[in-house]
Amino acid sequence: MSNKITPEVVRHIGKLARIELDDQQVEMLGRQLGDILRYVDKLQALNTDGVAPMAHAVEIHNVLADDAPGQSLTADEALANAPARDNDFFMVPKVLGDS
Amino acid sequence: MSEQATEVLAIVGLEIHVELATETKMFCRCRNRFGDPPNTNVCPVCIGMPGVLPVMNSKAVEYSLKVGQALNCELPSYSKWDRKSYYYPDLPKNYQISQYDLPLCKDGYLDVPLPDGSSKRIRVLRAHLEEDAGKNIHDNPAHTGVDLNRAGVPLLEIVSQPDMNTPQEALSFAREMQRLVRWLGVSEANMQMGHMRFEPNINLHITRGGTVYKTPIVEVKNLNSFKALEGAVTHELKRQYAQWLEDPEGFSLDRKGKQNRGWDDQRNITVFQREKEEAHDYRYFPEPDLPAVVVDDAWRESIRASIGELPLARRERFIKQHQLGSKEAEAMIQDADTGNLLDDATAMGAPPRRVVNLMLGRMSAAANEKGCALGQLGVSAAQLSQLAIMLEEGKLNATAGDKIIDHMIANGGSPLEIAGKLNLLAESNTAAVEQWVDQAIAANPDPAQQVRSGDKKAKQAFGFLVGQVMRISGGKAPPSAVKELLESKLSAK
Amino acid sequence: MNNLLKLSALELKNAISRGDTTATEALEAYLHEISVQDGALRAYNEVLVDEARDQARRIDDMRKIGESPGLLAGIPIAIKNNLCTTWGRTTCSSKMLANFRAPYTATAVARIRQAGAVVLGKTNMDEFAMGSSTENSAHGASVNPWDLSRVPGGSSGGSASAVAGSLCSAALGSDTGGSIRQPAALCGIVGLKPTYGRVSRYGLVAYGSSLDQIGPMTRDVADCAAVMNVIAGHDPADATSLDRPVPDYLANLDEPIKGLRIGLPREFLSDALDPEIHRAIENAVEVYRSLGAEVKEVSLPHSRIDSGAGGELSSFAVACYYIVATAEASSNLARYDGVHYGHRTERDAADIIDLYSRSRAEGFGDEVKRRIMLGTYVLSSGYYDAYYLKALKVRRLIKNDFDEAFETCDILLCPTTPSPAFKMNEKTADPLEMYLADIYTISVNLAGVPAISIPVGLSSRNLPIGMQLIGGVFREDVVLRAARMFEKASGICRLTPPPLGRDAE
Numbered sequence A: 001m002s003n004k005i006t007p008e009v010v011r012h013i014g015k016l017a018r019i020e021l022d023d024q025q026v027e028m029l030g031r032q033l034g035d036i037l038r039y040v041d042k043l044q045a046l047n048t049d050g051v052a053p054m055a056h057a058v059e060i061h062n063v064l065a066d067d068a069p070g071q072s073l074t075a076d077e078a079l080a081n082a083p084a085r086d087n088d089f090f091m092v093p094k095v096l097g098d099s
Numbered sequence B: 001m002s003e004q005a006t007e008v009l010a011i012v013g014l015e016i017h018v019e020l021a022t023e024t025k026m027f028c029r030c031r032n033r034f035g036d037p038p039n040t041n042v043c044p045v046c047i048g049m050p051g052v053l054p055v056m057n058s059k060a061v062e063y064s065l066k067v068g069q070a071l072n073c074e075l076p077s078y079s080k081w082d083r084k085s086y087y088y089p090d091l092p093k094n095y096q097i098s099q100y101d102l103p104l105c106k107d108g109y110l111d112v113p114l115p116d117g118s119s120k121r122i123r124v125l126r127a128h129l130e131e132d133a134g135k136n137i138h139d140n141p142a143h144t145g146v147d148l149n150r151a152g153v154p155l156l157e158i159v160s161q162p163d164m165n166t167p168q169e170a171l172s173f174a175r176e177m178q179r180l181v182r183w184l185g186v187s188e189a190n191m192q193m194g195h196m197r198f199e200p201n202i203n204l205h206i207t208r209g210g211t212v213y214k215t216p217i218v219e220v221k222n223l224n225s226f227k228a229l230e231g232a233v234t235h236e237l238k239r240q241y242a243q244w245l246e247d248p249e250g251f252s253l254d255r256k257g258k259q260n261r262g263w264d265d266q267r268n269i270t271v272f273q274r275e276k277e278e279a280h281d282y283r284y285f286p287e288p289d290l291p292a293v294v295v296d297d298a299w300r301e302s303i304r305a306s307i308g309e310l311p312l313a314r315r316e317r318f319i320k321q322h323q324l325g326s327k328e329a330e331a332m333i334q335d336a337d338t339g340n341l342l343d344d345a346t347a348m349g350a351p352p353r354r355v356v357n358l359m360l361g362r363m364s365a366a367a368n369e370k371g372c373a374l375g376q377l378g379v380s381a382a383q384l385s386q387l388a389i390m391l392e393e394g395k396l397n398a399t400a401g402d403k404i405i406d407h408m409i410a411n412g413g414s415p416l417e418i419a420g421k422l423n424l425l426a427e428s429n430t431a432a433v434e435q436w437v438d439q440a441i442a443a444n445p446d447p448a449q450q451v452r453s454g455d456k457k458a459k460q461a462f463g464f465l466v467g468q469v470m471r472i473s474g475g476k477a478p479p480s481a482v483k484e485l486l487e488s489k490l491s492a493k
Numbered sequence C: 001m002n003n004l005l006k007l008s009a010l011e012l013k014n015a016i017s018r019g020d021t022t023a024t025e026a027l028e029a030y031l032h033e034i035s036v037q038d039g040a041l042r043a044y045n046e047v048l049v050d051e052a053r054d055q056a057r058r059i060d061d062m063r064k065i066g067e068s069p070g071l072l073a074g075i076p077i078a079i080k081n082n083l084c085t086t087w088g089r090t091t092c093s094s095k096m097l098a099n100f101r102a103p104y105t106a107t108a109v110a111r112i113r114q115a116g117a118v119v120l121g122k123t124n125m126d127e128f129a130m131g132s133s134t135e136n137s138a139h140g141a142s143v144n145p146w147d148l149s150r151v152p153g154g155s156s157g158g159s160a161s162a163v164a165g166s167l168c169s170a171a172l173g174s175d176t177g178g179s180i181r182q183p184a185a186l187c188g189i190v191g192l193k194p195t196y197g198r199v200s201r202y203g204l205v206a207y208g209s210s211l212d213q214i215g216p217m218t219r220d221v222a223d224c225a226a227v228m229n230v231i232a233g234h235d236p237a238d239a240t241s242l243d244r245p246v247p248d249y250l251a252n253l254d255e256p257i258k259g260l261r262i263g264l265p266r267e268f269l270s271d272a273l274d275p276e277i278h279r280a281i282e283n284a285v286e287v288y289r290s291l292g293a294e295v296k297e298v299s300l301p302h303s304r305i306d307s308g309a310g311g312e313l314s315s316f317a318v319a320c321y322y323i324v325a326t327a328e329a330s331s332n333l334a335r336y337d338g339v340h341y342g343h344r345t346e347r348d349a350a351d352i353i354d355l356y357s358r359s360r361a362e363g364f365g366d367e368v369k370r371r372i373m374l375g376t377y378v379l380s381s382g383y384y385d386a387y388y389l390k391a392l393k394v395r396r397l398i399k400n401d402f403d404e405a406f407e408t409c410d411i412l413l414c415p416t417t418p419s420p421a422f423k424m425n426e427k428t429a430d431p432l433e434m435y436l437a438d439i440y441t442i443s444v445n446l447a448g449v450p451a452i453s454i455p456v457g458l459s460s461r462n463l464p465i466g467m468q469l470i471g472g473v474f475r476e477d478v479v480l481r482a483a484r485m486f487e488k489a490s491g492i493c494r495l496t497p498p499p500l501g502r503d504a505e
């Protein structure tokens, strides 16, 4: 039994995740994600009323660092792995503005 | 539809991003510094390399809590970090560490002075801490360059309620916020360096014929000057009204929701921004790499104690304590240093009125010339108080005082030394003063006669003679002694 | 086979400090073995010969001038390829990072080097630690030394294969849902996942940040304790690493634990379990009883394993894990976009979105894409509450079960895996079935507690069977002592796979 996710949804998620998908992958992922989601749906059977969500494995707080400068990289070190650079900048296709 | 009375109310809310003046970035220990060569204040953490982890900057948290406290916010005991996902080349991890549902500060307000002398309370919804993005450089027409020096700089995002109703109110709120963060010493708030950026949310509530029409809310992105803020709000109000007139039913919040627009600095208008390919879905979720911030009563109390007196309270105090006019008091709270100078100098025994006159006189002029704040002229409270006391005691006249101010700014030194060096001290030798008075009377027989006769020109003539004595003495005659001598010499006869 | 290769890490260290051999000699023996055997096992992505020789020489020089070269002096250790090192490449066995050279070294790696260990190289893994068989690797699958047609488990399969196959003395792995313990069980070695926050994650390429931990993979429990002595402890660069003193795990290792209270989670010993594994676990329980341990049943209701009509297994913990881990992964892996480092498409990108989408499509393998897609889905608008938030609440329930169990028990005992090593390609077609390989290990990560897998015997097919001992938060010491106790009493220790033709060299 398979609980398919529609191709539109798969494509939308692919866009959000910035992964180009061909039609065959959309079909396959629709099927596989559907199966997995059907599986994880079993959680709905559990009553979690009033249960606090647990985002961290061990709950600690106020771990702070002093505002004291440490070591930075040189521009060459920073850009050593860059697939493309323009002088001391990382280089990308033309974009508009800042984020 | 026939002509009906139409009432238009502008509704403006403001998001203000303030870069905090910490030594280092929010989550790594690279320098937080503007203007360095590209990609030199970067490390594996702020480049978002595989395997790195953020560690929060204690100073940034403290600064944020200070602002929250100054904004009369609640500082909740539990606050956490979240990731906000979106792809952009200046955001190396493709998520921004921010705060979503549990910010450091919430539910406060700021009383904002308006130009007419009144003030308005603008509610603050929240203030949360996050990391800034880097910068995309568009110099090259063929592609974009990315500099990550700014990536990870601590950024405080303050969000107001939509409590402003005019461009002027939005501007006043923004300016008051600038003064406040400078006052607290948490940001330089330098607009040219991008330390403060504004994003106003604007729409209109238009009442006609008993019906309230709401225009779509427009958020104008990334404004980095007061002029742009005022211009953008002004233009939006006009534009939205014009568009509503064309289509009162269609141009509505219900139908169109929220839109983003940009600001065109050249043409002074807001411009439509092409929507991103898919609607924003930031997929916020709790940041697993960062523990929560827990603020207990002791911490809250120490923040409260560290705030000190805020601008508006200080203004009220100055008015009461030193009988300042409201304009004078306003000038005294342009920044914290200015008022501190007044407080420190008076604490050293200087008469407040003298200090205020010096500060708002020659010192203000000098600060204007230099383009700096009064408190940054390099004149210390000790210098100022000594000078004010010398003036009060008649050891100097006003002109000499101004000369000493100029000299102190240029070369430092104590007023007494400078007065000696420049030969500005009032003559205390009575014989010398008497000689100058006699000279003046001899040289000006007619005015002297008018004073003696006590006629209606006597008062004017007396002033003239005082001036003459001062001129002859080269400014060194103490005015009080001159007046006394003139009176005694010209009355009995 | 060189006799040096048969020594445990601690034995080798002692031999070096006695002057019976040298770090260099030991290293050369391992390098030789790798050159002969790694063609078959494919445990390594990269052997870092020059750097290893430098380090070995340094250790020998220090010894010559009488300086103490450290707790792990001269021990050749392999590290999983998701641990950053400034030498060699850190690829996560992905095309995405095929040429990535990290400008910094992971804290755990820096610590073992500081203690004198010789880093042999980077071991193969499931791409970005996503998998349970090491078949999802851009470098090709690793092999189980016990049966070359079978998987070594995963995702730390290269490390497990290298330890079991004597291609290193010990190894570091990482464990997000069982990635140290499951391959340790399948390869017949010892593997420990420490308490979350016990070992710094700085420099471990993140998969599921709230679940990931680095841990030792060794031939016996004492070696495991020795490595823990070095890697455990607070690191200011990891805000989730805990600032608590680290006990000397070796000091009390052989102390009998009188009246040790062992809990058997009822839910993990159902009929669904492979009968051979069931028997091995029962035998282990008998060993503990004979040592005077109190054994009793406990319940972890939210880690329950159900078998459906068709015999398929299911568990709340697995469901919870695949939401939490993939949600975090979708965000952790967003940074691989071809801009600052890593693979970038060579096809002409029309714009930045194109550049991202193509680079990621080309750089990631199928399983990684699948998990990013799943994680993106469960966080996306409209699904967050139903999936992600729900999973976080279930996670709390799972953790509460453990807390309750540890009120009356010192450790929990259960299988590590539902079956011994499976065949290559047996589970690759069905992602869900592969996920179930971690059915006994996953809830431990969700709860953040420590757990070890040690060998408890061999199946009729001569494949290792692993047992898992789970401790309370920070009770690695108890877990290690209990494991050591079994090792000694049962004599099941340092299982050696049949020769792979190494004698035919």
Ligand SMILES: [Mg+2]
Pocket (backbone or CB within 6 Å): B098, B130, B157
């Ligand atoms: Mg923001």
Ligand SMILES: [Zn+2]
Pocket (backbone or CB within 6 Å): B025, B028, B029, B030, B041, B042, B043, B044, B045, B046, B047, B152
């Ligand atoms: Zn940095």
